[in-house]
Every structure is written in C-alpha cells, then in structure tokens.
Amino acid sequence: MKSFFSNLKEGYSRLSWQDLVCSAIVALGLLVALLGINGKVSSFLEFLAVVAGVYLAARFIGWWRSRLLWSLRNRLVVVYLFIAVVPILSIVVLVVLAARILYSQLGAYLLYEDIHQRIEMIADIAQHIAIAHKALPSSITEDESERILAAQSAVHDRELPKLKIDFSSDPSLLSKVAGQGQNSFAGLLQEEDSDPPLSLISLRRMEDSNAPRVVVLRVPVTAEFLSTIAPDLGVIQLNLMENYKGAGVLYTSGEKRYRVVPGIVASNRTLQAAMFWFDSPVSVVSPLDSFFVAKDGTVDPARPLLAVSNARPSRLNARIFTSLGELRGTYVILFVLVGIVFLLIEAVAWTTGIVLTRRITRAVADLYQATQFVKAGDFSHRVQMKQRDQLGELGESFNKMTSSISELIEEEAKRRRLENEISIAREVQNQLFPSTLPSVPGVEIEAICRAARSVSGDYYDFIQLSPTHVAIAIADISGKGISAALLMASLQAALRSQALTEGSEYMSTAELVTRLNKHLVRNTGDDRFATFFIAVYDSATRTLRYTNAGHLPSFLICNGSSHLLDKGGMVLGVLEDYVYEQGELQVAPESLLIGYSDGLVEPENVYGEEFGIARLREAAIRVQSAEPSLVAESLMAAAEEWAGTPEQADDMTVIVTRLR
Incomplete structure (x- = not known):
C-alpha cells in the first residue's frame, strides 16, 4: 500500500497547469465567500470559482472513473448494477409513478363522480316535481301545490344539505344557461351577486294551464357541503376562477385567461392516517366546468373550477378492492406471495452474482500475481486453481506455459548459437569463393x-x-x-x-x-x-x-x-x-x-x-x-x-x- 504522501505526490504530478489555475481560482472564491467581501470584482471571482469548480469536478470524475474501473471486480460490479439493479430500480420507479398517476386519477374520478351524482339527484328531484305537478288536482291553489312539492326535499338532507326548492315564473335564467327552447338544466352555477357564489342547481320548466313556471332546486356549495362528498379523499378545496387580463396567467381555458380567487375548503376534513410507512399521500386535481352569470346578466358557459384534494393510496385500494367481494382476500394473499417469490428470486440472483464475481476476480487476481512472478524471472510459481471450469483450465494452461518457458529460453539460446555458427559458416564460405x-x-x-x-x-x-x-x-x-x-x-x-x-x-x-x-x-x-x-x-x-x-x-x-x-x-x-x-x-x-x-x-x-x-x-x-x-x-x-x-x-x- 502506498502512503498518503506518496499518493498525494503522485496526484500532484498528474495535475496540468489548467488544473492548478482552476484550483487557485476555487480557493480564492471560497476565501472571498468566507470573508463576506462584496463588490463586482468579488462577484465575478465567485462566478469564475463556480466555473472552475465544475471543471475540476469533471476532471475528478474522469480520474476516479479510470481508477475505479481498473479493477475487474469493480467493473463486474458496475456491470451487475447496470444489468440488474438499474433496470429493477427503473421498473420500481415507473411502477410507483404509474401507481401515483392512477391513484390521482382514481381520486379525481371519485370526486368528479360524487359531485355529478349530486347534480343528477337534484335533476331527478326536479323531474319528479314536474311530474307530480301535473298529477295534482286543479282545485288546489298554486301556493298549496308549491308547498306540497317543496316538502319532498326533506328526505335528501344528508346528500344535499340546505337544498332549497323555489318556483319562478321567470324562465330567463333557464334560457341563459340551457339555451332557447330547452326545458331543463342541471349543473354547477356561479352567480356573481350570490352568496355563496357557487351552487348545484337544477332548472326545469313546468307546464301550467295558466302560465309556464320553472322549478329551481339549489344546493349551495359550502364548506359543509364539501365535507359530505368523496369520503375516501382527504382535504378538499374548490378553487374558483375569474377573468384575468394581466401578466402571469395561472390558468387558461380555450382563448380565455383566468386566475384563482379565494376558494371553498371543506370543513372537518383531514388526511387519513397512513396504514404503513410507504402509504404516502397523492395529490388529486379534478377540473370541473360551471356556468357563470355576471351581475349584468352575461353568461360564461364554461367557467373552469379546480377541485384539489389529497388521498391515501391505502384508502383508494380499499375502495378498489371493495368490488372483489369474497375473492378480495385471495387476491391480496396471491399478490403478497408473488412479491415474496420475486424477492427470493432477486436474493438468489444477487447471491449467485456475488459468488461468481468473487470466483472470477479471485482467479484473475491469482493470474495477475503469477504474471508478476514471471515478470521478475521466477518461472517456478504455479497458480492454484480449484475450479473445474474455463478459468481453471486457463490457470492450468498458464502453469503449463510457465513450465515450458525455461525450455523455450534454452531452445532460443541454442537457436542463437546455431545462427552464430551459420554466420561463421557463411563467412567461411565467402572466403572460399x-x-x-x-x-x-x-x-x-x-x-x-x-x-x-x-x-x-x-x-x-x-x-x-x-x-x-x-x-x-x-x-x-x-x-x-x-x-x-x-x-x-x-x-x-x-x-x-x-x-x-x-x-x-x-x-x-x-x-x-x-x-x-x-x-x-x-x-x-x-x-x-x-x-x-x-x-x-x-x-x-x-x-x-x-x-x-x-x-x-x-x-x-x-x-x-x-x-x-x-x-x-x-x-x-x-x-x-x-x-x-x-x-x-x-x-x-x-x-x-x-x-x-x-x-x-x-x-x-x-x-x-x-x-x-x-x-x-x-x-x-x-x-x-x-x-x-x-x-x-x-x-x-x-x-x-x-x-x-x-x-x-x-x-x-x-x-x-x-x-x-
């Protein structure tokens, strides 16, 4: 083993003048940074120090790579890393990334589906009210019929909190959001002059003998409402948008630009506790479309909403496997068994690779040591090979080669003597002419x-x-x-x-x-x-x-x-x-x-x-x-x-x- 000073001296002898200059610049840059000197010259010197540091790092990596890969064992380790470890890690990273994308999309689907399920519910209620209105006897007054029909909302307090049913003889709102000639509408509606500004709404025209009327079902989207949707998700927030004409656009939809305004956060919603150490939360983003009605009556038919949430993969897994019924446990056990078998195969592969590497490198090291003996002129050294494989045959061939080197040297000496004799004979013959x-x-x-x-x-x-x-x-x-x-x-x-x-x-x-x-x-x-x-x-x-x-x-x-x-x-x-x-x-x-x-x-x-x-x-x-x-x-x-x-x-x- 070389001493530290001999290694240091050898490393210094390998440095070029560019390396020395860059080292001096880096040292000056560090000194300026430690002393806290400010100014244009010091800033420029620090910049040069960074560039020189990058150059020295590249040089060191090249030197370290050549020293590292000199050994056959290190080369085999690098080969195994790139053949076995790197692909497996890449697959694991790809699987994790794909799982997070799928979980994120599943969470977005659950949020989107739950909101639209509530919209379908109020649309169904509006349709039932319109049908019931036709079935009421004509002797009932308008006020009594509306009171009877509005009483149906009581059965939906849990899914549709604060559901409100109104009747209007003004069909202008229905015409704005649904279009002329349409009899119904259900969806998300933003109203600039309303509090809260966002609500689930269903509008349906009721044909009356006297005059057309519109039944309006409205569920305000509040923190209380958001706390009731998508129970498998964690915190839920609805981000509202408004038109924006300045720089730094945060969201675009078609040719329009929007920015986020203070949104609605679900009350009493927290992220569930992790079931295991790698049960890290995933982000859920679900874009929603809404109708926006301004104060002046103008309508934006596609005002975007961003529903942002988070979720635990374990809760989403439970939601996925709920539909498996009696086979759920079987699938989970099968998955665990396959994972264990995979780990065992990987462990056996690693063990086999390490054992083979040690055998190969030990054989090569013995051969290298034997060549050093031959280089020193010692032809009596023999390689001890215990393997019955190609490396063992190589060692045996090396032993046979070293045993015949002395004979070859003697034959070479004889050949030289014969050449000398032939040269003498040629000189004698030339004298005979x-x-x-x-x-x-x-x-x-x-x-x-x-x-x-x-x-x-x-x-x-x-x-x-x-x-x-x-x-x-x-x-x-x-x-x-x-x-x-x-x-x-x-x-x-x-x-x-x-x-x-x-x-x-x-x-x-x-x-x-x-x-x-x-x-x-x-x-x-x-x-x-x-x-x-x-x-x-x-x-x-x-x-x-x-x-x-x-x-x-x-x-x-x-x-x-x-x-x-x-x-x-x-x-x-x-x-x-x-x-x-x-x-x-x-x-x-x-x-x-x-x-x-x-x-x-x-x-x-x-x-x-x-x-x-x-x-x-x-x-x-x-x-x-x-x-x-x-x-x-x-x-x-x-x-x-x-x-x-x-x-x-x-x-x-x-x-x-x-x-x-």
Whole structure:
C-alpha cells in the first residue's frame, strides 16, 4: 500500500497547469465567500470559482472513473448494477409513478363522480316535481301545490344539505344557461351577486294551464357541503376562477385567461392516517366546468373550477378492492406471495452474482500475481486453481506455459548459437569463393551466386594455372546449408591442391576430375555427391579443354550460335573407379562461355513451366555483345521474371566468361 504522501505526490504530478489555475481560482472564491467581501470584482471571482469548480469536478470524475474501473471486480460490479439493479430500480420507479398517476386519477374520478351524482339527484328531484305537478288536482291553489312539492326535499338532507326548492315564473335564467327552447338544466352555477357564489342547481320548466313556471332546486356549495362528498379523499378545496387580463396567467381555458380567487375548503376534513410507512399521500386535481352569470346578466358557459384534494393510496385500494367481494382476500394473499417469490428470486440472483464475481476476480487476481512472478524471472510459481471450469483450465494452461518457458529460453539460446555458427559458416564460405579475378590476356570473367539459404550449396572458382592458362570451375553440392558448405570446402581444397601443382596447366581435365572423384568417394558418405564442371582455357592457342561431371551443360556462344559442353561423365562421389572423358574445341574470338547451376533453369511460372536451358541460352544470345557483368545480371533477371517472384527455391549461380 502506498502512503498518503506518496499518493498525494503522485496526484500532484498528474495535475496540468489548467488544473492548478482552476484550483487557485476555487480557493480564492471560497476565501472571498468566507470573508463576506462584496463588490463586482468579488462577484465575478465567485462566478469564475463556480466555473472552475465544475471543471475540476469533471476532471475528478474522469480520474476516479479510470481508477475505479481498473479493477475487474469493480467493473463486474458496475456491470451487475447496470444489468440488474438499474433496470429493477427503473421498473420500481415507473411502477410507483404509474401507481401515483392512477391513484390521482382514481381520486379525481371519485370526486368528479360524487359531485355529478349530486347534480343528477337534484335533476331527478326536479323531474319528479314536474311530474307530480301535473298529477295534482286543479282545485288546489298554486301556493298549496308549491308547498306540497317543496316538502319532498326533506328526505335528501344528508346528500344535499340546505337544498332549497323555489318556483319562478321567470324562465330567463333557464334560457341563459340551457339555451332557447330547452326545458331543463342541471349543473354547477356561479352567480356573481350570490352568496355563496357557487351552487348545484337544477332548472326545469313546468307546464301550467295558466302560465309556464320553472322549478329551481339549489344546493349551495359550502364548506359543509364539501365535507359530505368523496369520503375516501382527504382535504378538499374548490378553487374558483375569474377573468384575468394581466401578466402571469395561472390558468387558461380555450382563448380565455383566468386566475384563482379565494376558494371553498371543506370543513372537518383531514388526511387519513397512513396504514404503513410507504402509504404516502397523492395529490388529486379534478377540473370541473360551471356556468357563470355576471351581475349584468352575461353568461360564461364554461367557467373552469379546480377541485384539489389529497388521498391515501391505502384508502383508494380499499375502495378498489371493495368490488372483489369474497375473492378480495385471495387476491391480496396471491399478490403478497408473488412479491415474496420475486424477492427470493432477486436474493438468489444477487447471491449467485456475488459468488461468481468473487470466483472470477479471485482467479484473475491469482493470474495477475503469477504474471508478476514471471515478470521478475521466477518461472517456478504455479497458480492454484480449484475450479473445474474455463478459468481453471486457463490457470492450468498458464502453469503449463510457465513450465515450458525455461525450455523455450534454452531452445532460443541454442537457436542463437546455431545462427552464430551459420554466420561463421557463411563467412567461411565467402572466403572460399575467389576474391580476385585471374589476369589472363583476352579473358574477362564475372560470376554471381545467390544462396536460397544463409549458406549456399553452389560453388564456383577461377584458378590461374599459368600466364596464359586459366581454369574455370562450377559445382552444385547435394543438400543445402552447413553440410553442403562443408562438402564445398572439401571440394575446393582438393581442386586447388591438384590445380596448383607444377605442370597442372597441361593435365587432362578428365584426369583432374577423376582425382577429385576419388577424393570425394573416400572422404564423404555414400549419400553425398556433387555435380562438377571444369574448363581450362589457353589464350595463346585459343584452346578450351573441359570435363562435365553430371553438371548441367555449359555452353559456348559465338556469332549468335551456341555449343553445349556436355562431355564428361557422371557426378562426383559415387563410383571411385569411374573414367571421365575430356572435351576439346577451338574458340573463336569474342566468344562467351556461360556456366550455371540448376537453380537458374528450374524456376517455374504460374503454369508450372520451367525456365529451362533453351530459354537461358536465348537470353544469353540476346545480350552476347554486352559486358560479362551485364550478361550475368540479365540472366538472373530473366529467371526471376519468369518465376514472377523474388523468392528462390534453390541456389542460383552463373559464370560468364568473355574470350576475346
């Protein structure tokens, strides 16, 4: 664990100059706020401190997030939170919000329905009075009939407190609120010159033999009346509205604007006590429409009212489940059981998630600790994995990997030693090739050797036997790599020991090849052999003597024609007493002697066709007048172009000799 000061020092080293400036501004802003300094400069400094604080908070959140999510355990916890907890909380919040909306709408419905039920009641009473009026005998006076009809209101004192029944011969109010030609109206009515201003009213025309009359039933909307409606709700208040033409409109209805005036509050109404801790009240708002009659007789047919109340969800639930009858308890028990099962499933899911998280993070922590041992060079540490799962297999694979690292290091050391040996062999082989060209009048020699591997199996040599004699040799050793290079070194040593003896310029090339064959048979294994071609040219007599021991025939080009040099015998290193043959021919001026290895004629094109000796010879004839170096490069390029790729399957060697 790092100390506090080391952590503080590390955190300070990560701060940029912007962070330092913002920190200083925040400190100055706090100092100004604590000292209570007032003024434009201090206010501007406090504003800058707020902006700088927001910037530092964003920086801290980013730093904290990177540190928090570095650990796999914390990442898994965050994943579980977003996969399990956040959706559940979102669903719970959505359910609670939906429940509160539904409860609010249910409360508004109960309030609206109760008020309109009272309106329907007085409308029914008015209709009964009109019917009863027709049934009365004509001998009863008008005053007696009205007294008898008004006596019916006594049975509705509880639902319609202070119900008042009047009879009028003036139908103007009915015409204003119901419209011309209508015989009845029932609803909420506001009258500007009335006290109280709001009442439930029902108007119905009664046909009389003498003159039409209107029965008027009125229930004043007072605090006492509001206390009798919607008993499942808590406090109830009716907010009245009046026209408003100023700014700050509180309520609009259509194109009209209104503001709230002192309303009517129900008396002796309080919010019921909560039945449990989450039985929080909900707000109930129910808009109501009323007719408004001003002092001057004008009518507003849609003056809004806002009935505001509150309610306990438990009381509303009781109202909802009342209609379930005998099944009410069953539904409640079923709901509780489903909730318990849900909680149990959630608990099991959480427990499973925590256990799996601990297993995963413990396995990853063990693997991380093991990598630290490997980083320190300790390959003996092993991960203890008890799980029989993919993590356990991963730990086992890690143990197998660490156990083989030492072997891999040893193999790497061996490989490096082998590369060093190959490099040494390549240097030795480069020394076996002739470093200087012979100085023979009228002879120009050029050679190119491109190895397919680090060490080539092809060999060529130029040996000056006398001031006018030069030996030209080319060979292809069986195999590749170091073994071929060793056999090449042996062949080169034997060739030079024979060619550099006195009088060797007059030795038959067949005799020289026979001696080389015996040397290879006696000093190499049965599976080792070499193809070999040697030619000795005498510039004084322009005579060329040669022997071809199983090598691809070299050819002599002169004036557009070529002559294959194919006399000799079989490869070297197979039969000890084999007798070779010498070929001899006169060389015309400006002739071109070309020797090559099989790697130059065996490249294949995309159709599987080899480059071949004939195409090599044609390519040489086309450039026969060029310098030997250009001829050699041209032949190499022709073979590579035929293959279409610079990769080589075999060593490629070519010798070009100009005999002037």
